[in-house]
Amino acid sequence: MKWRFYEKDGLSFGLKPGFTLPTGDDGKGVGAGRATYHLFFLVTREMKPWAFHFNLGYTRNENKLDENKNIWHVSAASTVEVMKDLKAVGDIGTERNASRNLNVPKAFILGGVIYSLWEDLDVDFGVKGGLTRPQDDLSILAGITWRF
Template sequence: MDMFVFDDFLRSRYGAIFSVALCLMLPTHAFAGHPLATEDSGVQGRDNVQFELSVDRAVERDSRLTSQSVNATVTYGMTDALDVAFSAPWLRNQISEDPDKFQRGVGDASIFVKWRNYQDGKFSLALKPILTLPTGDSAKGLGNDRLNPGGTGVLGWGGDSVSLSANLAYTFNDNKLGDRKDIWSSSFSVVAALANRLSGVAELGAYRNSNAASRKNPVFATVGLVFHPSDKLDLDIGYRNLLLDSRRQYSIGAGIAVRR
């Protein structure tokens, strides 16, 4: 998934623009993403469908520039071990200190599959190839204007009350800006049952800075809560802190996941 695009937008023709695409990233046995960026190894199961909708607001601490994203994802279980999904974001990016000056529209959509290729007791492995589509308007800073393939390897461990996930991902960041094209990312997350229908989530992660002039890689941390009214419905809230070079951003968001 497109985890963060702060650095791309900050160095675009709208130098002040920044944004975040958070699928931001759900029961503990099959955590589906938001508010985490870390993917788990859970799949939907044959013929099951999940719809996710999340809303996030990001703020740069120094400039107070803001960005909003609304992301919708539909996932279908092709088999008991293979999911296919489509995700599309809508973005609104402030482009100056004037809150009335912004760019908004559809961002870059993505198609991905997740294959849980190994499970032995509490341990599992999954692969998630992804293709990001150039559906956003690059002239407005809403897209990359190029196809970007990538993939994520997932290691999962699921206990009775605690689940752990670790990710290692690669994206070919094809672009016209002179940015790095080989981008890696890694993250680790914990999901813990706090009560009968309430889970707490936390993660740490980092990714390679796409700015070829910088040797400092962005790092982020996320915390959140997920409420499970039923086995078919999850509601979540989350907070993320991101350090990018000398700039600090934070984002807050909420999401809903419905399964059939």
């Protein structure tokens, strides 16, 4: 969930809080064994057909795996409307690695599309590539956004 607490003249500020509940079996190495929480600060500047986004985040990585507990995240993205109901997306970012053994942050680049099925419902597809060794080399992404 995101909350836009300020929106005027194409500029908006928002917060994206969240939490994760432990659902795996940490004894089998599936899951971290503890609940975690995060908070992201979001800035968007819209200048049709473009929009620019900046994200700054913090995750409290509570775990039984001796991972770093304080994870930061920063990213910048842009969207452009290429035709009615279809946007192209680009995103680049980095975050602190959860592993205490790796001092190299994870870094990524992402490209994709967003299609608006209705005014308040979008579907998106993308490809995410790793820019540093700790980041996965390639990920295929899909999502749904419902605005209310």
